[in-house]
Amino acid sequence: MDARAVRRHFPILNQEVNGRPLVYLDSAATSQKPLAVIEAVDRYYREQNANVHRGLHTLSERATQALEEARAKVARFINAREPAEIIFVRNATEAINLVAYSYGARLREGDEILLTPMEHHSNLIPWQLAARRSGARLRYIPMNPDGTLDVTDLDRLITPKTRLVALTHVSNVLGTINPVAEIVQAAHREGVPVLVDGAQSVPHMPVDVQALDCDFLAVSGHKMLAPMGIGFLYGKRELLEGMEPFLAGGEMIAEVDLERATWAELPHKFEAGTPDVAGAVGLAAAIDFLNDLGMEAVFQHEQELVRYALNVLREVDGVTIYGPEPPRGGVIAFNVEGIHPHDLSTVLDQEGIAIRVGHHCAQPLTEALGVPATARASFYVYTLPEEIDALARGIERAKEFFAHGIRR
Amino acid sequence: MGSDANPLEALYREVILQHYQHPRNKGRMEDAAATIRLTNPSCGDRIELFLKTSPDGRVEGITYEGQGCSISQASASMMTERIRGLSLDEALELAERFHQMLRGDAEAAKDERLGDLVALQGVSKFPVRVKCAALAWEALERSIEQVRSPQS
Ligand SMILES: Cc1ncc(COP(=O)(O)O)c(C=O)c1O
Numbered sequence: 292m293d294a295r296a297v298r299r300h301f302p303i304l305n306q307e308v309n310g311r312p313l314v315y316l317d318s319a320a321t322s323q324k325p326l327a328v329i330e331a332v333d334r335y336y337r338e339q340n341a342n343v344h345r346g347l348h349t350l351s352e353r354a355t356q357a358l359e360e361a362r363a364k365v366a367r368f369i370n371a372r373e374p375a376e377i378i379f380v381r382n383a384t385e386a387i388n389l390v391a392y393s394y395g396a397r398l399r400e401g402d403e404i405l406l407t408p409m410e411h412h413s414n415l416i417p418w419q420l421a422a423r424r425s426g427a428r429l430r431y432i433p434m435n436p437d438g439t440l441d442v443t444d445l446d447r448l449i450t451p452k453t454r455l456v457a458l459t460h461v462s463n464v465l466g467t468i469n470p471v472a473e474i475v476q477a478a479h480r481e482g483v484p485v486l487v488d489g490a491q492s493v494p495h496m497p498v499d500v501q502a503l504d505c506d507f508l509a510v511s512g513h514k515m516l517a518p519m520g521i522g523f524l525y526g527k528r529e530l531l532e533g534m535e536p537f538l539a540g541g542e543m544i545a546e547v548d549l550e551r552a553t554w555a556e557l558p559h560k561f562e563a564g565t566p567d568v569a570g571a572v573g574l575a576a577a578i579d580f581l582n583d584l585g586m587e588a589v590f591q592h593e594q595e596l597v598r599y600a601l602n603v604l605r606e607v608d609g610v611t612i613y614g615p616e617p618p619r620g621g622v623i624a625f626n627v628e629g630i631h632p633h634d635l636s637t638v639l640d641q642e643g644i645a646i647r648v649g650h651h652c653a654q655p656l657t658e659a660l661g662v663p664a665t666a667r668a669s670f671y672v673y674t675l676p677e678e679i680d681a682l683a684r685g686i687e688r689a690k691e692f693f694a695h696g697i698r699r
Numbered sequence: 700m701g702s703d704a705n706p707l708e709a710l711y712r713e714v715i716l717q718h719y720q721h722p723r724n725k726g727r728m729e730d731a732a733a734t735i736r737l738t739n740p741s742c743g744d745r746i747e748l749f750l751k752t753s754p755d756g757r758v759e760g761i762t763y764e765g766q767g768c769s770i771s772q773a774s775a776s777m778m779t780e781r782i783r784g785l786s787l788d789e790a791l792e793l794a795e796r797f798h799q800m801l802r803g804d805a806e807a808a809k810d811e812r813l814g815d816l817v818a819l820q821g822v823s824k825f826p827v828r829v830k831c832a833a834l835a836w837e838a839l840e841r842s843i844e845q846v847r848s849p850q851s
Contacts, residue, residue, distance in 0.1 A: 309706075631767065631768035631769060632768075633742060633744075633767070633768030633769075633770070633771075633828070633831060634711075634768050634769050634770075637707070637710065637825060637828065638707060641706060641707055648742065649741060649742040649743055650742075650743045654743070657743065663743050663744075663745075663766045663767070664742060664743045692707065692711070693711075693716070693769075
């Protein structure tokens with residue numbers, strides 16, 4: 292993959308920040324958008340915009356078609372059996388909340404939900420709330436010191452009381468790629484469904500829901516080149532059909548009288564209210580863009596960057612890197628001895644380098660690492676090795692700055 | 700290159716780095732009249748502030764424990780030095796001045812009562828860091844509230 296050629300599709304990257312060329316190393320927070328996506332959204336509003344599924348007029352028909360084509364494209368992208376298994380939502384957070392609420396409605400006191408200590412708050416707090424509502428208990432698959440999951444005792448962790456396993460496919464801090472297929476198999480042996488948080492995997496590697504055999508998959512469009520405000524939930528038809536709606540209102544009913552309503556067919560049962568059609572159109576354009584690159588090539592590109600970055604950063608004195616050896620996701624969390632991540636970020640920002648610092652919405656994990664915060668550099672299709680060199684130089688500069696204080 | 704030309708030097712003044720490396724009044728206080736724990740949820744900075752008042756209503760002792768970036772820790776250290784001995788009303792007034800300075804109010808920054816704290820004026824140019832500098836002062840304001848309404 293020629294990242295330099297890919298870059299030309301991303302107008303935002305071609306700018307200076309604080310007088311320096313922008314080095315955007317925060318794609319795990321959100322990706323930048325290629326022209327094809329920006330233009331697809333623009334074209335939708337210029338030529339196709341109308342409310343969907345309601346009007347009988349031509350424009351409404353066009354908008355509806357655009358939405359449903361996007362759904363079919365998403366379904367093919369992750370190899371779902373049918374488009375009706377794709378529910379459009381705002382983001383991965385909303386997708387997980389939908390399951391925690393609608394599937395969580397069947398939880399009873401004493402039931403167990405199995406999670407991991409490396410979950411993003413999005414895949415932790417909804418389960419804490421579901422547990423509080425039902426009296427269910429949260430349990431955790433333990434983590435090895437290198438940031439991989441310890442699955443040796445999985446069969447004992449999945450008990451007759453376990454109702455759901457929910458885990459991230461790729462950690463947004465450690466980059467760990469979890470053995471999802473293996474965990475799904477173990478869970479299914481006990482008849483337990485598995486929700487996979489795909490926020491950091493689907494944008495970066497081939498993901499096939501039938502091969503993984505996961506029961507739910509939550510994804511944010513904005514991390515995979517699409518606009519903010521669109522995401523999706525994949526769910527197996529049998530499970531989705533057995534669940535009550537999450538949000539209620541227009542679009543999601545079959546028949547209504549003053550006392551009650553019956554639910555529309557999938558996927559509409561879970562899509563109350565006017566959807567983000569432009570977002571879905573943008574997501575479809577993003578998927579086209581990624582398919583043109585090839586998801587295997589995207590994954591390989593990031594593996595090369597991760598290996599390169601690990602080599603370069605390990606050469607920098609005082610840098611501690613967290614997480615396992617490659618293959619791993621294109622995120623590297625680290626700390627620099629004696630410099631708080633905040634201060635590092637401020638110095639790097641003056642050099643035009645954008646990284647994220649803090650606990651990355653995974654506070655229990657940061658605590659498990661035994662640090663108050665970390666810095667994180669994350670990569671995507673447009674990231675160049677030179678940008679990693681720039682990061683290393685920026686870290687050296689920060690070290691110098693804080694070692695010697697200001698110019699006297 | 701003067702300190703105004705380099706935004707980093709305007710932010711990280713010598714005195715700030717000194718307080719960061721050699722914090723004053725850091726530690727727990729067993730007989731505090733008020734103990735307040737605050738965190739900055741977006742970045743994980745945390746502070747625990749201990750406050751003790753004298754019978755005539757002045758700040759008799761003030762210490763803190765915490766973790767965070769240089770700005771948050773230096774701000775806490777400098778605050779404790781500056782606040783000790785003030786009446787609670789004076790402390791609150793100073794806190795208000797400090798917040799004004801962080802919002803970019805140049806007049807407020809000229810207030811002599813701020814003393815060394817003017818070194819933190821540069822933070823106003825870094826909006827994402829304002830919360831770091833303000834954390835200790837919010838803890839101070841809450842502590843004073845706690846001292847004044849000990850029942851709650
Ligand atoms: C692993 C993981 N899960 C969930 C999310 C939540 O994504 P969003 O904020 O788009 O819902 C993120 C994003 O930061 C993430 O990295």
